[in-house]
Amino acid sequence: DGGITQSPKYLFRKEGQNVTLSCEQNLNHDAMYWYRQDPGQGLRLIYYSQIVNDFQKGDIAEGYSVSREKKESFPLTVTSAQKNPTAFYLCASTPRGSLQPQHFGDGTRLSIL
């Protein structure tokens, strides 16, 4: 089945550690997005990428980094500079520029040890 796979489902970070969240899609979508979800806050945009080797900061990019080396993959690194990383992270994709809906993965829950 086509879809978006996020891994791992749960992740724990130690102080000063960088961690990377995986997002893979087999929908042949051009655009991919990372959102952060906090209780009662809705989803907020971290980074987005419309094509391979290009990505842009969203509303809350500080403390995060991404890469887009392949169309199907858009990993997110939570760096030690992100002081409050505990959240539910969601990856989404959509055909670029279309009115097709964004499809979401099932998220990664990141917690601090």
Added chain:
Amino acid sequence: QQQVKQSPQSLIVQKGGISIINCAYENTAFDYFPWYQQFPGKGPALLIAIRPDVSEKKEGRFTISFNKSAKQFSLHIMDSQPGDSATYFCAARTPNSGYALNFGKGTSLLVTP
């Protein structure tokens, strides 16, 4: 800055009743308005969506009403069922930010038997 305001924060409806969730926006550049349903531990799933040139869209028990002049839109769930108990998010899309979505803060719906 929340670009999409959603209310109420939580809602309790009896089985068979109508659930109504409201959203308001300011940015007239928004061109697509989806509603997502999210169950605990899962990613949001598209429920129904509307474009601003349409005043109403119905899919099964779910209806979006859209008032362009008032910059408001709402989700109506008819004949609400316990299985509808979930968190609902309205969103709005702008061609800026790579067609990313701006989300409301969500409404937690509980349908009682």
